[in-house]
Amino acid sequence: MRSLYLIRSDQKEINLKISTQLLENLCKKHKNLALFCPVVSEDTIETLKNLITKFKLKQDLASVYSFNFQNGTKQYNDDQNLFTDKIINDYENLKANYDFVFVVGFSRFGILGSFEINTRLAKELNTPIYAIVDKNNAKMCDDYLQKRLESKNFVIIDEWFNQENVKELDDYTFLTPNRFRYKLIQSAKKDKKIVVLPESDDDRIIEASGILLEQEVVDLILLGNEKEVKERASKLGVDLKNAQILDPKNSSFHDEFANTLYEARKAKGMSLEEAKKLVLDRTFFGTLLVHTQKADAMVSGASTTTAETIRPALQLIKTKPNVKTVSGMFFMSLEDRLLVFADCAVTPNPTPEQIAEIAYTSASTAKAFGLDPKVAILSYSSGSSGSGISVEASKEALKIAKERYPELCVDGPLQFDAAYDPLTAKSKMPGSKVAGYANVFVFPDLNAANIGYKAVQRTAGALAIGPILQGLKKPVNDLSRGCLVDDVVNTVILSAIQAQDN
Secondary structure, three states: OOOEOOOOOOOOHHHHHHHHHHHHHHHHOOEEEEEEEEOOHHHHHHHHHHHHHHHOOOOOOOOOOEEHHHHHHHHHHOOOHHHHHHHHHHHHHHHOOOOOEEEOOOOOOOHHHHHOOOOOHHHHHHHEEEEEHHHHHHHHEEEEHHHHOOOEEEEEEEEOOOHHHHHOOOOOOOOOHHHHHHHHHHHHOOOOOEEEOOOOOOHHHHHHHHHHHHHHOEEEEEEOOOOOOOOOHHHHOOOOOEEEEOHHHHOOOOOHHHHHHHHHHHHHHOOOHHHHHOOOOHHHHHHHHHHHOOOOOEEEEEOOHHHHHHHHHHHHEEEEEOOOOOOEEEEEEEEEEEEEOOOOOOOOOOOOHHHHHHHHHHHHHHHHHHOOEEEEOOOOOOOOOOHHHHHHHHHHHHHHHHHHHOOOEEEEOOOOHHHHOHHHHHHOOOOOOOOOOOOEEOOOHHHHHHHHHHHHHHOOEEEEEEEEEEEEOEEEEEOOOOHHHHHHHHHHHHHHHHOOOO
């Protein structure tokens, strides 16, 4: 245990007494300890000052908190993601520089309100909870935490607690949307890649470029007329000085790219004149930047179709060895876990062989982003309980997947509830290593997959990141024409991380 999150009661004297006792005990074990309070009130600041002095902590007050109460409340109401992102960043900086971080929650919202927001933040930080409660509320708080944490991995304490009986807890492993985004950004920064964005005439692309450049996550190439792009960026208040802007109409790469495209497609009947014209198309030009290793990845589709994005990639970049099917997956980031849905973008009616390959490539993608993939091949029945064309296709896909990819942890056919929920899995698929614990869900066709991801996104409030195209030798990813600025930012970062494996 490298940290703990203290949820305080409404009783200031008890809070101070227990905080002091815990700190005294922890300082004996950890010589380099830091305090952290995500949001502070005026009286909390004084308490923190006194604790820093009393225990001679090697920490300045500015690093102890992310927001004062007024600013924190405003930021939380304006944008909860930015509020949480700053807290995660500040906390991780402390973890990197200190042996132990003692997190002090805040208690301005009554017992239930404080438990709600502090539990959420503890899950964002993956910091084990110690909760100070009145004896009369102990049972209620215990039930609440057990339900929210899905375990007994927390400690309830009161003013008479004995520190000798307080156990050390394992760090939590929740993967919230903010935590996932933080991990993505850190991964991308470790090995910065060049991503090309062909659609610089779209305001969403320009605004996303500003965010990405400000965060120094990737290097960017924008395609378009440099004067027009900069003028539009200025009107939007976006700084693009660190972006490279190339115009396919007057690029020094034109002849090189035309010859490259001609050589790749002449066997299919393409003439050099046709290649010279196609190179002027920004999607083809961007794909050629990736193909010739002048960029590492491309993200397009905000104003073009999926087919227009994928076609040049299939003609030039092509698929990976032993992969025939390009598919599209979404990361579905729920409240505290991450799922993969596929194929949500490319193949309308996959064959059993294609479903098996999609299962394999989706598992590979999940693994590349830190998941331990457990793959469910979905259907409207589980195991041998049903029959029909779709069910038989799922059974055949499972057979092919197990034969072709023996290391793959996969099962099917599975209904979604049997794949996702452990209790349902016990009755429908007892003995399955996947049922109840799946995190990669392969749908029987594009119709079901597209409906499925949008249903979860809209009804469960999940963050849907994608589609991420799988199976290509180099990352070329497609945006939805209805994408938001955040979608562009997330897809560019994912593409950059994909490029790190090439």
